[in-house]
Amino acid sequence: MPMIHAEGYHSFRAEQGKKLVLALEDNGVDILHRCGGKARCTTCLCEIVDGDAGPISEIEAAAREKKGITAENLRLSCQIRIEKDLKVKPLRTATSEQMDPGTRPEE
Numbered sequence: 873m874p875m876i877h878a879e880g881y882h883s884f885r886a887e888q889g890k891k892l893v894l895a896l897e898d899n900g901v902d903i904l905h906r907c908g909g910k911a912r913c914t915t916c917l918c919e920i921v922d923g924d925a926g927p928i929s930e931i932e933a934a935a936r937e938k939k940g941i942t943a944e945n946l947r948l949s950c951q952i953r954i955e956k957d958l959k960v961k962p963l964r965t966a967t968s969e970q971m972d973p974g975t976r977p978e979e
Contacts, residue, residue, distance in 0.1 A: 879961040886954045893949040902966040909950035909977020911935040916949040923958035950977050
């Protein structure tokens with residue numbers, strides 16, 4: 873199982889193929905996901921500090937373009953399927969934004 877290191881939180885093992893946003897949430901990281909994991913709101917944005925998060929899908933690319941996100945290391949955690957070890961930095965959390973995290977994304 874791949875190892876995920878969430879900066880400012882801790883490291884944990886995650887099931888291969890699981891969405892990163894769900895792995896973070898299931899392991900105590902209060903990542904925002906206001907649109908329920910549909911790549912519309914970009915609140916689940918994470919910085920990929922180290923590792924390969926895989927290719928950017930057309931859906932994620934469209935959301936990134938709409939929001940003006942151009943840095944390749946900034947990714948939507950709701951669109952990443954974990955395949956390898958990753959070191960990530962969640963950029964928006966329920967605590968930091970003082971918001972409800974949102975509807976739990978689908979598997």
